[in-house]
Amino acid sequence: MHLFEILQKEILCPSVVRMVVKAPLIAAKAQAGQFVILRVSEDGERIPLTVADYDRIEGTITIIFQTVGATTLMLSRLMVGDSLQDLVGPLGRATETVGLKKVAVIGGGVGTAIAYPVAKKLHEQGAEVHCVVGFRNRDLVILQEEFSAVSDRLITLTDDGSFGEKGLVTDALRRLIETGENYDKVIAIGPLPMMKYVSLLTKEHGIKTVVSMNPIMIDGTGMCGGCRLTVGGQTRFACVDGPEFDGHQVDFDEAIERSRLYGEQERHAYERACNLFGQEVR
Amino acid sequence: MANLSPKKVPMPARAPKLRSRDFLEVATGYTAEQAIEEAGRCLQCKHKPCTGGCPVQVDIPSFVAEVAKGDFAAAYEVISRTSSLPAVCGRVCPQETQCESRCVRGKNGEPVAIGRLERFVADWHNEQADVPACTIAQNGRRVAVVGSGPAGLACAGDLLRMGYDVTMFEALHLAGGVLVYGIPEFRLPKAIVQQEIRRLQKQGLHLQTNMVIGRVLSVDELMEQQGYEAVFIGTGAGLPRFMNIPGENLGGVYSANEFLTRVNLMKAYVPDSPTPIRRGGRVVVVGGGNVAMDAARCALRLGADKVTIVYRRSAEELPARAEEVEHAMEEGIVFRFLSNPVEIVADDHRRVAGIHCVEMELGEADASGRRRPVVKADSDFIIDADAVIMAIGTSPNPLIKSTTAGLETQPFGGIVTNEWGATSRPGVFAGGDAVTGAATVILAMGAGKTAAEAMDKYMRQKNQ
Numbered sequence: 081m082h083l084f085e086i087l088q089k090e091i092l093c094p095s096v097v098r099m100v101v102k103a104p105l106i107a108a109k110a111q112a113g114q115f116v117i118l119r120v121s122e123d124g125e126r127i128p129l130t131v132a133d134y135d136r137i138e139g140t141i142t143i144i145f146q147t148v149g150a151t152t153l154m155l156s157r158l159m160v161g162d163s164l165q166d167l168v169g170p171l172g173r174a175t176e177t178v179g180l181k182k183v184a185v186i187g188g189g190v191g192t193a194i195a196y197p198v199a200k201k202l203h204e205q206g207a208e209v210h211c212v213v214g215f216r217n218r219d220l221v222i223l224q225e226e227f228s229a230v231s232d233r234l235i236t237l238t239d240d241g242s243f244g245e246k247g248l249v250t251d252a253l254r255r256l257i258e259t260g261e262n263y264d265k266v267i268a269i270g271p272l273p274m275m276k277y278v279s280l281l282t283k284e285h286g287i288k289t290v291v292s293m294n295p296i297m298i299d300g301t302g303m304c305g306g307c308r309l310t311v312g313g314q315t316r317f318a319c320v321d322g323p324e325f326d327g328h329q330v331d332f333d334e335a336i337e338r339s340r341l342y343g344e345q346e347r348h349a350y351e352r353a354c355n356l357f358g359q360e361v362r
Numbered sequence: 363m364a365n366l367s368p369k370k371v372p373m374p375a376r377a378p379k380l381r382s383r384d385f386l387e388v389a390t391g392y393t394a395e396q397a398i399e400e401a402g403r404c405l406q407c408k409h410k411p412c413t414g415g416c417p418v419q420v421d422i423p424s425f426v427a428e429v430a431k432g433d434f435a436a437a438y439e440v441i442s443r444t445s446s447l448p449a450v451c452g453r454v455c456p457q458e459t460q461c462e463s464r465c466v467r468g469k470n471g472e473p474v475a476i477g478r479l480e481r482f483v484a485d486w487h488n489e490q491a492d493v494p495a496c497t498i499a500q501n502g503r504r505v506a507v508v509g510s511g512p513a514g515l516a517c518a519g520d521l522l523r524m525g526y527d528v529t530m531f532e533a534l535h536l537a538g539g540v541l542v543y544g545i546p547e548f549r550l551p552k553a554i555v556q557q558e559i560r561r562l563q564k565q566g567l568h569l570q571t572n573m574v575i576g577r578v579l580s581v582d583e584l585m586e587q588q589g590y591e592a593v594f595i596g597t598g599a600g601l602p603r604f605m606n607i608p609g610e611n612l613g614g615v616y617s618a619n620e621f622l623t624r625v626n627l628m629k630a631y632v633p634d635s636p637t638p639i640r641r642g643g644r645v646v647v648v649g650g651g652n653v654a655m656d657a658a659r660c661a662l663r664l665g666a667d668k669v670t671i672v673y674r675r676s677a678e679e680l681p682a683r684a685e686e687v688e689h690a691m692e693e694g695i696v697f698r699f700l701s702n703p704v705e706i707v708a709d710d711h712r713r714v715a716g717i718h719c720v721e722m723e724l725g726e727a728d729a730s731g732r733r734r735p736v737v738k739a740d741s742d743f744i745i746d747a748d749a750v751i752m753a754i755g756t757s758p759n760p761l762i763k764s765t766t767a768g769l770e771t772q773p774f775g776g777i778v779t780n781e782w783g784a785t786s787r788p789g790v791f792a793g794g795d796a797v798t799g800a801a802t803v804i805l806a807m808g809a810g811k812t813a814a815e816a817m818d819k820y821m822r823q824k825n826q
């Protein structure tokens with residue numbers, strides 16, 4: 081019925097790949113903020129990836145991912161014309177953008193790929209959108225053109241200053257807030273420590289903040305509970321209650337520990353995959 | 363002349379030492395000679411008390427009589443008149459509380475080993491030449507079955523036999539429901555489930571995996587846009603419950619669903635599997651049902667040094683199948699009865715270090731007739747642990763309810779149906795754990811069959 085064929089593939093930067101995949105049923109329903117779960121091979125892992133874009137007419141969705149482990153490495157080796165083993169979605173709740181007039185969208189690393197459809201949606205509904213995107217260095221910078229097209233203000237930073245400003249996204253956001261920008265909401269998507277520090281900053285200033293959590297998942301339907309996290313003292317499942325949550329309520333330290341649970345085993349699988357593909361282990 | 367032995371012919375099983383470190387099937391099954399010998403113990407009671415104890419009313423004395431004669435094909439024919447999954451039920455049904463509990467031989471010794479005989483007949487059948495492809499006249503009318511567990515499989519099987527064009531939608535990448543993601547290989551080899559599904563596909567079943575109904579398509583869209591005249595919902599009770607005690611979200615705390623899904627569906631049991639899971643160390647499992655036994659025995663097979671089951675009532679109340687409890691004890695699983703966790707204790711890295719429990723004693727009987735455990739004062743103790751698995755129950759997933767307007771559910775989430783499986787929405791039927799909450803394979807299968815009959819009636823009437 082659907083084949084999940086890869087129709088386009090583009091290397092955005094050495095470790096980040098964009099793919100356009102045929103998936104008419106998913107494309108018909110997907111909204112910004114939702115995700116899919118895919119498998120690359122028979123007996124492979126199930127990994128969640130946010131829907132970075134969709135085309136309802138062509139019946140395609142776009143995924144953007146960084147090669148960080150065995151599965152994403154295998155995925156990055158697929159070519160146009162190959163197909164994914166499995167693809168299921170759209171899962172999770174869509175980003176709530178109704179009524180927002182002025183928003184700061186903060187993206188970190190490959191999280192900027194997830195932040196982009198949110199920024200685009202806000203821009204299309206006429207909100208004033210300020211985007212702050214941060215990367216480790218210039219080689220990892222992605223989606224600059226796309227972001228400029230949907231931002232009223234765009235600030236790009238790198239940790240080492242090799243592109244844009246030198247510094248962290250929180251530095252830029254603090255400056256914006258302190259120079260009098262009044263946001264209805266801050267939406268932060270990126271590594272857990274980044275979202276944690278953005279949330280701490282906005283809490284000081286009393287600005288509503290939404291973060292997009294991306295914990296370990298298996299089924300994505302609420303069946304395993306592996307994706308659970310503590311939000312405002314309550315256990316929530318990221319796959320069905322999220323992935324977006326109130327950043328001021330999330331227990332980030334717990335989420336960080338849970339995300340490290342399989343560090344060693346994942347590293348091992350990654351190295352094996354690297355050997356398989358004759359690629360240097362990073 | 364009946365075989366007068368007061369005991370069942372013992373089930374051949376692999377030695378506990380050998381089997382507790384691998385995932386191969388524990389009980390290896392009767393040989394033909396053993397089956398004939400055991401079948402000879404049946405007294406062929408005219409009033410068939412055993413059949414009355416079977417949720418799907420298998421004509422037990424008749425099939426056992428055929429086994430005694432050595433006509434296994436005839437025995438299979440008798441079973442398959444009312445049961446769709448005999449190779450599965452023979453392995454996982456709680457026979458001791460169903461058919462075998464009513465067996466007259468059981469009054470003075472052990473009952474006839476009905477479950478083992480059922481398994482033997484089904485396995486014998488599966489080893490014979492492949493079933494021929496479908497020859498049933500198709501009526502061209504389309505029905506949808508949502509969920510591929512025992513309820514969905516049984517419903518689809520009967521609808522196919524009636525000539526309907528059946529499409530099954532499954533959320534995961536593999537069909538079989540709990541039979542593939544929950545119940546482990548050593549108790550129910552996955553090849554048996556796959557054979558069952560392939561058989562249905564040969565009869566014309568269209569199977570669509572990766573289809574979360576309520577997300578990619580709603581029940582309404584199935585009926586209004588996709589042209590399905592009726593829908594069966596057999597989505598199970600997959601939502602894990604937690605105790606809501608401190609420490610439950612620490613690294614190293616699993617729901618049994620997560621742990622078992624990693625082991626079974628994601629194949630962490632295969633050496634060299636890329637699926638990460640906690641191996642080795644000290645594991646504590648909380649709960650006393652089949653799910654708890656399965657989780658504990660999987661942990662052991664993944665190399666745990668010590669596995670402890672913490673259960674708040676006593677051994678007599680364990681809801682798991684008797685055989686599984688026996689096997690678990692033989693394999694060296696430690697049981698802490700009358701104990702209840704109050705907190706999961708963390709180490710410096712917010713990972714599990716132990717589980718803090720209190721002792722319980724049995725008080726007055728509650729609504730279920732079981733004596734209610736109450737906390738004993740000053741009885742706190744800690745069990746050191748590297749992983750904790752919560753196996754305290756599941757409830758139906760709210761997704762279908764929240765995306766299907768007008769579908770009535772009970773407060774715990776179960777879909778409301780009449781005795782025929784009809785829901786509050788015309789054309790929408792439901793059965794299995796999605797209706798009852800977590801129950802058994804045989805009840806789910808029975809509900810699927812009942813609903814198939816009702817759906818057939820509904821569509822015939824609609825046609826007039």
Ligand SMILES: Cc1cc2nc3c(=O)[nH]c(=O)nc-3n(C[C@H](O)[C@H](O)[C@H](O)COP(=O)(O)OP(=O)(O)OC[C@H]3O[C@@H](n4cnc5c(N)ncnc54)[C@H](O)[C@@H]3O)c2cc1C
Pocket residue numbers: 454455456508509510511512513514531532533534537538539540541544545546573574575576596597598599600622652653656683759761762793794795796800801802803804806
């Ligand atoms: C570990 C474990 C051990 C058990 N041991 C025994 C035993 O020994 N004996 C016994 O009799 N019973 C046992 N049970 C209980 C038994 O397995 C269940 O009662 C039975 O499987 C219920 O069948 P079902 O068809 O209603 O649901 P399930 O088997 O749960 O199947 C439901 C299916 O629907 C799918 N689904 C859910 N939502 C959607 C959706 N929105 N769209 C599409 N698909 C969806 C699920 O992915 C799943 O595949 C055990 C259960 C577990 C978890």
Ligand code: FES
Pocket residue numbers: 296297298299300301302303304305306307308317318319320
């Ligand atoms: S991924 Fe399994 S419950 Fe969320």
